[in-house]
Amino acid sequence: MLYTLLNFIWIALTTFLLGISIISIIQKIMKINIVSLDSILITGLVFATVYAETWSLFYKVRFLANAFLFLIFTIIIICFRKKVLAILKNISRTSNIRKKVLLLALLFIGLMIAGQKPEAYDTALYHAQAIHWIEEYGCTKGLGNLHNRFAYNSSFLCLQALYSWASIVGQSLHGMNAYIAVILAGYAVMSFRFFKIKKESIADAFNLTILLYIGYSIPTLSSPHTDFLAMSLILYIISKWFRAPSIEEKSLLCILAIFGCTVKLTVAPLVLLAMCPLIDFFKHKKWKYLISCIIMGIIIVIPFLVRNIFISGYLIYPYPVIDIFNFDWKMPGYTVMFDHNEIVSWGRGIKNAYLYDLRINEWLPVWFRSLTITEKYLILINILLIIILMFWVITCIKKKQYELIYLYCVFLTGMFMWFFSAPLIRYGRVYLYILPAFVIGLLLQKEYAAKTIIKYAATIVCTMYFCYSFSEYAKYDSPLRLIMPEDYKEYSSDAITWEKGVKIYTVTEGDQSGYNPFPMLPYASRLELIELRGDTLKEGFRMKGEYKKAKVNTYGTVE
Incomplete structure (x- = not known):
């Protein structure tokens, strides 16, 4: 728990400062005032992810990436110290003792969950190994040829690799989803206005769904799986949409939806929300705002698309209809x-x-x-x-x-x-x-007799479900780890000395490989179809010439 707490503090500090610097720039351009802590932290997470993705294109995401982030951290403190102090004072002034106690309780729950062994099936299937690849080699060309699931390339895995501290504490931490859950649960609770401001009712209904989804996700929050951030972002964006006082702030939520697509393409429908600010910007000739949003969208999307191309050879995977490249590491259509x-x-x-x-x-x-x-x-x-x-x-x-x-x-x-x-x-x-x-x-x-009953019923049901889910989880989880969180589960494997003396591990039984040993893949038959692009794993993989146009399925079988 101690290392997880330190990890959470580092994530919060860096994303808070990144968020302040980005929002300060946005405020100067769009003349809007954003001071909510959740907006700052989420904005920081978005650009920390962009930073991690960009870094991975050139080098492994380990200690040096965090050291350079510390340098950025220092520069931001120097340049935006007055802004930082003003926001901290505002947060302190608006937070009473009850809010602080509630946030501490949410933090403790998050730390407790983050310390448990990752349980999500897909984490052992490929998430953990994908994070390990990012930590060790950054973005590896043709990695999808080794295991097709590596080509899914969720930007969240780069964010997790950045904050995993594998080279700092000797173990890859996996608490990012739990940290995000604390932030979103804090937002849902702190911005809840059902019983104060009538006009906020729609947003508050979505606040309750955030708690509902977090409650449902509690058993897998210790895993760095990609579903949680994508799904919770959808609810967060909609909730914030009904709270946003201006079309400019709504346009920023559309940018957040674009970021969500880099986490998981399931978020893509929310990009359609962009039509509302787009029409307004054209109607009132707000060209500066429009250009700013386009630039931010491009900054967020480019590293993701480049990583797609490097890993699979396709702009968007798994959609071979968008086939515009012909690199030697390209996966067969x-x-x-x-x-x-x-x-x-x-x-x-x-x-x-x-x-x-x-x-x-x-x-x-x-x-x-x-x-x-x-x-x-x-x-x-x-x-x-x-x-x-x-x-x-x-x-x-x-x-x-x-x-x-x-x-x-x-x-x-x-x-x-x-x-x-x-x-x-x-x-x-x-x-x-x-x-x-x-x-x-x-x-x-609207005002009617049953309104109060509906309010209380919805609030009680969602709150009780959240509490019940946590109590059920706490009943069966392992004892608290006071220092170091539990590591990824290891699975039995066989070592294969592959071409050029490279050692690769394959799963003995089933298809889960976990985090260690590394590198590990579930289907040994794929090694017969691919080859190294150079002398080491760093150069990546490509299909052997005779199989580039063959009917090779994802299990390594030629049909």
Whole structure:
């Protein structure tokens, strides 16, 4: 717990200062005032991720990356010391003793969870090894040829590698999701206004969904998996959207949605929110604001796209239709399409990549049977709300509430894109929370007898679920680790001396490889199809000439 606490402090300090420097620049350009702590910390996380991704293109993300970050940290303190002091005073002045105690309680819960052994299946499948690759080699060309899942290239894994401290404490820490959960839970609780300001009801409904999703995610928050940040960002963006006092602040939330796409493409539908500020900027000729947003978007996206190209040879993976490069490390198009089809089929509960093109009436019953009772009720509730909201849309048209209608369309787009692509609940759970939260928020915009009951019921249910989830987790987790958090689980492996004397480990049983030994992959057969690009692992991998156009699936089998 001690090392995790120090790690959290380092993350908070660096992201806080990065956030202040970026927001100070934005405020000068857009003439807006952003002082909320959550906005500063989230902005800092975004640009810490961009920094880690960019660094990985040139060198391994270990001690030197943190040392250079410390240099940036020092420069920011010198240049923005007055701004830093002013914000700290403002935060201290607006935080009473109850808020501070609550934040400390959330921090303790986060530290407790972060100290446990990572339990998410995909973390042992590829997240941990991908982080290890980033720590050891930065961005490795053709890494997707070694294991296709490395080509998923979530920017979150670079952020985790930056703050893992593997070269500092001798063990790769894995508390980033728990840290983010503390920040978002703090935002959800501290900005909650259900019982103070009536007009904030819609935003508060989404605050409750943030707590709901964090409660659901508690068992896997100790893992550096990529779902949590992507899913929670969706809820955070929507909640902040209803609180944003100006279109300029809403435009920044659109930039955050673009960042979310680099974490996981599931966030992509929220980029459609950009139409609102875009129309306003064009209408009022706010060219400076528009150019600023475009530049920020480019800065966020470029390192992600370059990493995609380096790892897989494709601009966006796994979509081989966007095929504009011909590097020697490029993954075979068939492998990429097979991976895409496998994601789709598994999401539909079929678990057979060759059946990805089944008609909806064939896969829908299989998918629905695979859901839990709670998930089935969520689906049915959303279907019912979609029908009911058709009448609400007619009312909004009469009242000319076009932004609300557009938001509803964005929510539906997100839900339908998830459902008709790869509807694994884990990929889009929060899309099933959005409409219920939206409707609760709308209901609380008017005065009527049951309003107070709905307020209290929604708040109590979400709070109790969060507390219940944590209590159940605490009941079965291992004892508190007071100094060092538990390490990644190790799996049995076989060592293979591959070409040019390079040693690679393969999984003895199953497909999980964990963090150590390194490098490790689940499918030894892939080593027969690929070769080193140079003399060491650092130069990366490429398919052997005879297999570049072959039908190689993701398991290393030539069909």
